[in-house]
Amino acid sequence: MILSDVSVKRPVFATVISLLLIAFGLISFQDLSVRELPDVDPPVVGIRTNYPGANAAVVETRVTQIIESAIAGVPGIKTIESTSSDGRSNITIEFLLSRDIDAASNDVRDRVSRILNNLPEEVEPPEVSKADDDTRPIIWFSLTSPVMDILQLTDYAERNIVDRLSVVDGVAGVRIGGQKRYAIRIHLDRQAMAARRITVQDIETVMRSENVELPAGKIQSINRDTIVRLNREYSRAEDFETMVIKEGDEGGFVRLGDI
Template sequence: MAEKPDIAAPAGGFVAALIKRPILAIVVNLLIVLAGFAALNGVEVRELPDVDNPVVTVDTRYPGATPEAVDAEVTSIIEGAVALVDGVTSISSSSSRERSRVVAEFSQSVDINIAATDVKNAVSGVTGRLPEDVEEPQVVKADNDSSPIMRLTVSANAMDPGELADLVEDVVAPRIQSVDGVAQVDIYGDRRRVIRVRIMQDSLAARGLTVADVASLVQGASASAPAGRIRNATQEILIRAETPATTPEDIGRLRLNAQTRVSDVAAVEWSFADETTTARVNGKPGVGIGIVRQAQSNTVAVSKGVRVAMAILNRTLPEGVKIEVSSDDSIFIERSIEEVRLSLLLATLIVIGVIFLFLRSWRATLIPAVTIPISLLGT
């Protein structure tokens, strides 16, 4: 009786099976190449290893408050609310003049978007306990003291500083903020228009009034926004213009008493806010923008998204307004990646050249010429 043929796998296992079945070997290698290309396009590109934990910052402004008042009336309340959020591993806080900052760090397994939503909900639950003058807390999906990964400059040929500041804050910054992966947009060198009240001390004293009387009236008229600051040395009251009294004429018509208006004891006029930071573009005044990425986001991807937004803005902004990149961390990262690719290519060519030089056989050289790129893509 004839024996049945042995249909078991060839001796040697998987490698021997690939040798006996070249079509299977080709298919497996093609799958490795396809998987490598997919991973190459999808893998996160970073300058350094990913060691970022999800971080959420709550930044709150309390105009006119001392550090002690900020700590007791704002920071402690927000810190207590954030501490109850699930997944928090550590909390740090700081209180300075007019500013409260609470930073919550979460475990690696927590999604930063969910963490930010939970923190925002927790803070919303305690806003009723905060003083009336406190501005709405800002929740940022990053440590807002992190260094910007990208800096932009905005310049204009024929636009006053106030108009340029308004354009950046109302149009440019929101568009950049909407880019995926951007946590925060910091603005430098902007000088917004404000209403400045210059006290005429003699007229004020002749009517038996004080600077405090004027300040109290102005604060009442601007209850929806911080009233700015009073400087006794120069007798000036600086307020923001985003109030129910929106023009110098509105402020001037306010009555201190039945016989006296603000315009009788003070000069009220448009001016620019005090310059606390400066940005210059090619020697001319401009506005700077710093872009902070979200924790665990891709620096290169964020940079590309910002550049796309810049291109759109440059086409739609008024004539003469230009946005430029002054620094970009992704350029160094991309150059480093290009150096790695070039090194791999040169190493592969040198290996193939050495093999051919010693074996003098194109057939023998073809094997490493094919397997080395496949191995690199597969890993």
């Protein structure tokens, strides 16, 4: 009743108040940041770990569970989902909307780095990304060339395209589909290995320790300093054939070409 009495007795005042409310409403409407159906992207961090040669059960117990236990105490976690498949572990961590994605990913990386020594030696270093590793790509770019093969196109994409797209604002990750990399396949003779009591694990261990490039120090003189580099990388099939796997029982060496 008070509002109606004021409107009847003081129409000018009521009109001014109404106009002020309308103006205030129009100004506020233009500054509204909440939509009817807001696009809310929760902070999500993904951890992808490769364990070559391991089945899903081994990946679950030796990799996934260890990483989950390490990241369980990170503040602001809403849900943790994981999938373990042959040779691969994917963990998706969803944080509360109030959690900063950069700070959350840094906390996850810190927790993961602490348990690297608890993972099997064959496990590749876990990759932490600010996105769900199980999500599908939004945009695909196709590369074709009349002069480059698929190996050269893969190398070109890695050198010139991936890094440039990764720094674009809003891009969570860039993947190369259909890529091919240069590789040397080694076909082992099971009978020769059994006769020399050599396992696949022995060969893998030697290849990981031999096919590397290591620093060997430097030589200092009065006028110059020379860096010494120990090049133990193998690039040809002939190089792998001469790789020493173990010392023979009766002397000599067992080379990869022998098995």
